[in-house]
Amino acid sequence: MSSKRPTVADVLALKGRNQLTMLRVTTLEEAEAAQKAGVEMLSVPPELMTDPRFRDAAPDCFTVPGGDKSVYVTKDECLGEAFRMIRAGADAVYCAAGLDTIRTLRAEGVPVCGHVGLIPSKATWTGGFKAVGKTAESAFQVWKQVRTLEEAGAFAAEIEVVPAEVATAISKRTSLFMISMGAGAGCDAQYLFAEDVLGAHRGHYPRHAKVYRNFAAEYDRLQRERVAAFAEFVADVEKGVYPGPGHVVRIPRDELDRFLNDLAGA
Structure with missing residues (x-):
């Protein structure tokens, strides 16, 4: 064919x-x-x-x-x-x-x-x-x-x-x-x-x-990994290590100062 x-x-x-x-x-x-x-x-x-x-x-x-x-x-x-x-x-x-x-x-x-x-x-x-x-x-x-x-x-x-x-x-x-x-x-x-x-x-x-x-065994393994990853996320939030510096955006210092001044006068 x-x-x-x-x-x-x-x-x-x-x-x-x-x-x-x-x-x-x-x-x-x-x-x-x-x-x-x-x-x-x-x-x-x-x-x-x-x-x-x-x-x-x-x-x-x-x-x-x-x-x-x-x-x-x-x-x-x-x-x-x-x-x-x-x-x-x-x-x-x-x-x-x-x-x-x-x-x-x-x-x-x-x-x-x-x-x-x-x-x-x-x-x-x-x-x-x-x-x-x-x-x-x-x-x-x-x-x-x-x-x-x-x-x-x-x-x-x-x-x-x-x-x-x-x-x-x-x-x-x-x-x-x-x-x-x-x-x-x-x-x-x-x-x-x-x-x-x-x-x-x-x-x-x-x-x-x-x-x-044996995909069923692989699905079991992935589920264990899924639970473990979620638990690590919860622990990181509780410990304050997430979000870290690499997970957020920053604003230039002068722009932040202007924003805070505007906010204070609002």
């Missing part, structure tokens, strides 16, 4: 040839790091997509904005938001709303990435936050979801927490660009959240996450 940002056609042309990488990033710093590291695809919240600095940070990353809130809006609201994202420089939009909405987006020329398997906003229908497709019947339901997304006009789908064998078989039989989040290596891209990759929180890490750094 060239250094130029790929189009939907470029992405689809890579299906079955090699796996791309995708990260969910939420800050400009993460976006810039992903660009420099060679990550090909990004998922971003809408507010990051519309930040005018975003494309300077990640000019070459194929970017798909969206989130679970896209499920609970009307078709017109979804279409308006999609147009807003495309104008901001998005390459496609994520949509877990109904098939009619996806058809409408496709009819307007908006590239759509759907979602199958464990869909967080719809997890109540599949038994909560757990793997989907561990029986023949439920695996076939995932396949049917993929087929309906194809028919509705999506170009890609995230397949989340589905057995690797199931996801591989589906990916081989669909024209959709399949993005694996916890669905094994037989799809077209591997997708993780930046906060998991960075070890940036102390909560639960999903089975499929791989933690490459």
